[in-house]
Amino acid sequence: MNKLVIDVASEKIFLMIITKDDIYNITKENTKINYEKLTLIVKDFLYLNRLKLGDISKIYVNRGPGSFAGIRNSLSLVKALNLSKRIDYYCYSFDDFKDQKDIKYEDIPNLCDKFKIKKNLIKPIYLS
Numbered sequence: 001m002n003k004l005v006i007d008v009a010s011e012k013i014f015l016m017i018i019t020k021d022d023i024y025n026i027t028k029e030n031t032k033i034n035y036e037k038l039t040l041i042v043k044d045f046l047y048l049n050r051l052k053l054g055d056i057s058k059i060y061v062n063r064g065p066g067s068f069a070g071i072r073n074s075l076s077l078v079k080a081l082n083l084s085k086r087i088d089y090y091c092y093s094f095d096d097f098k099d100q101k102d103i104k105y106e107d108i109p110n111l112c113d114k115f116k117i118k119k120n121l122i123k124p125i126y127l128s
Helices: 032-036 038-048 068-085 105-114
Strands: 002-007 012-018 023-029 056-062 088-092
Touching: 002 038, 002 068, 002 105, 012 038, 012 105, 023 038, 032 038, 032 068, 038 068, 056 068, 056 105, 068 088, 088 105
Parallel strands: 002 056, 056 088
Antiparallel strands: 002 012, 012 023
């Protein structure tokens, strides 16, 4: 069961794959061009780590607060993957994890379980 963590709400585009044995991650510049290429960035990242979309069982996407364009594009991508590949997703915010210190991206799946983040529910938090 491989998991993909996507955070485009922050200063950088961040992707992480969590497999049974390994954790892989990349960061990219947070630019308008990269927002538009987010699908290709994810595809290339999976390919680089010898995975396909069909190998991903769950996606965790940061819903904000943060960049409107980044959140909108990442949520659109995740919703499309849910519709086309039936990959379940969880929209988290670091604000959801009350009283947790030093949260690491690899902790996100367990924190979503612990704090009962609902599956396939989108409630974005945009900065003004």
